[in-house]
Amino acid sequence: MxxxxxxxxxxxxxxxxxxxxxxxxxxxxxxxxxxxxxxxxxxxxxxxxxxxxxxxxxxxxxxxxxxxxxxxxxxxxxxxxxxxxxxxxxxxxxxxxxxxxxxxxxxxxxxxxxxxxxxxxxxxxxxxxxxxxxQKRTESHFTMEELDADSLVLHAMPDRQKLAELGKLIGTARYAIGGHDQKLLRETEQKMLSLSQTLAEKYRGGELVAAAISSSERGSKLSELYLSRAYKLLDEEYADIPDIEKAIRELKDAS
Incomplete structure (x- = not known):
């Protein structure tokens, strides 16, 4: 098996x-x-x-x-x-x-x-x-000295604020893509990854970031759907999630 x-x-x-x-x-x-x-x-x-x-x-x-x-x-x-x-x-x-x-x-x-x-x-x-x-699991055993100021701020943020910041960064990423600004896009991607890694797995932060930095129009729509889904999870509005999941699947299947 x-x-x-x-x-x-x-x-x-x-x-x-x-x-x-x-x-x-x-x-x-x-x-x-x-x-x-x-x-x-x-x-x-x-x-x-x-x-x-x-x-x-x-x-x-x-x-x-x-x-x-x-x-x-x-x-x-x-x-x-x-x-x-x-x-x-x-x-x-x-x-x-x-x-x-x-x-x-x-x-x-x-x-x-x-x-x-x-x-x-x-x-x-x-x-x-x-x-x-x-194995030494350094990921879950970091000390205060090992964290820089930005990391401390990110870990202290409530989830709602993290999602709000991700929403702003999605806008920045799309702006960078539209203006062909690779430097800004790389910087924004790194910020989004750092932020998404502090969120629970259920929010699918990695998939949100991947969609946000995609150059396709589909990526823009997907990132907004992932962000909307994350807010629904946060607010425990579970009845609305199946429709969002369906829209995500349809966009992925259309690629």
């Missing part, structure tokens, strides 16, 4: 993911489950009733320290469309992964696919955590 990340990064799994399984006879029809990797190692054997424990392999009961993914529910359920799951993953900051196709009438295959997907996702997560333990 090869898990496909529709949202998130296989090199840095979050430890919680929405899994989707497509119906083999109709790929628009999907099943879904939720995979959770316990952050604290635990022995499942401690919580299994003796009668049930007697039916499980001894090696599984003894492997108490392994990081194991758990699909909830065990059998992927039908009933949600992909657009809704994408929106849900965005709001909850979950990974969104496609794990394969299966017959809609084969519950056992669905259950096995979910279990295998969780096992593979758990291995990716375990590798990521192991790497974190051996």
């Amino acid at each position: 090869a898990i496909q990340f529709l949202r998130g990064n296989s090199r840095a799994p979050k430890g919680h993911a929405i899994f989707i399984v497509r119906n083999r006879s109709n790929t628009q029809n999907i099943f879904c489950t939720y995979c959770v990797i316990p952050p604290i190692p635990m022995s499942i054997a401690k919580y299994i009733p003796p009668l049930l424990a007697a039916q499980l392999p001894t090696e599984e009961l003894q492997d108490s320290d392994a990081i194991t993914g758990m699909p909830i529910p065990p059998i992927p359920e039908e009933g949600q469309n992909l657009e809704y799951l994408e929106m849900l993953a965005e709001y909850r900051d979950d990974d969104l992964c496609e794990i394969g196709t299966v017959s809609s009438k084969d519950d056992m295959s669905r259950m096995n696919l979910a279990a295998e997907g969780c096992q593979e996702y758990g291995q990716l997560y375990a590798s990521y955590i192991a790497n974190l333990q051996t």
